[in-house]
Amino acid sequence: xxxxxxxxxxxxxxxxxxxxxxxxxxxxxxxxxxxxxxxxxxxxxxxxxxxxxxxxxxxxxxxxxxxxxxxxxxxxxxxxxxxxxxxxxxxxxxxxxxxxxxxxxxxxxxxxxxxxxxxxxxxxxxxxx
Numbered sequence: 001x002x003x004x005x006x007x008x009x010x011x012x013x014x015x016x017x018x019x020x021x022x023x024x025x026x027x028x029x030x031x032x033x034x035x036x037x038x039x040x041x042x043x044x045x046x047x048x049x050x051x052x053x054x055x056x057x058x059x060x061x062x063x064x065x066x067x068x069x070x071x072x073x074x075x076x077x078x079x080x081x082x083x084x085x086x087x088x089x090x091x092x093x094x095x096x097x098x099x100x101x102x103x104x105x106x107x108x109x110x111x112x113x114x115x116x117x118x119x120x121x122x123x124x125x126x127x128x129x
Contacts (some may be wrong), residue, residue, distance in 0.1 A: 008079065014102065046108060
């Protein structure tokens with residue numbers, strides 16, 4: 001089974017949404033995990049709410065630290081717009097960057113926009129795989 005790893009700095013927003021969308025849309029044909037280079041303590045409350053609005057509950061998801069083992073086991077690694085090279089995953093593995101806005105501190109409307117963009121990109125990725 002193919003594994004996609006979604007990475008952002010805090011693993012509290014973008015990568016959590018991408019993981020949830022991917023696992024729902026892939027329906028067991030592939031799987032996603034997510035992690036952060038400097039994980040937060042908890043998933044962003046506005047992100048949890050935005051996902052609940054569309055029927056996906058990520059309240060139990062917790063930010064995880066990115067490990068070399070995760071990188072090695074992934075068939076595909078997608079960063080979520082980390083911005084600074086020193087906080088993104090190591091560059092020795094091929095990655096694709098989606099360059100998405102960070103939902104942290106954004107209004108509910110902005111979080112929904114980011115959520116919808118992630119959903120569209122993940123749906124295209126699942127179709128591609």
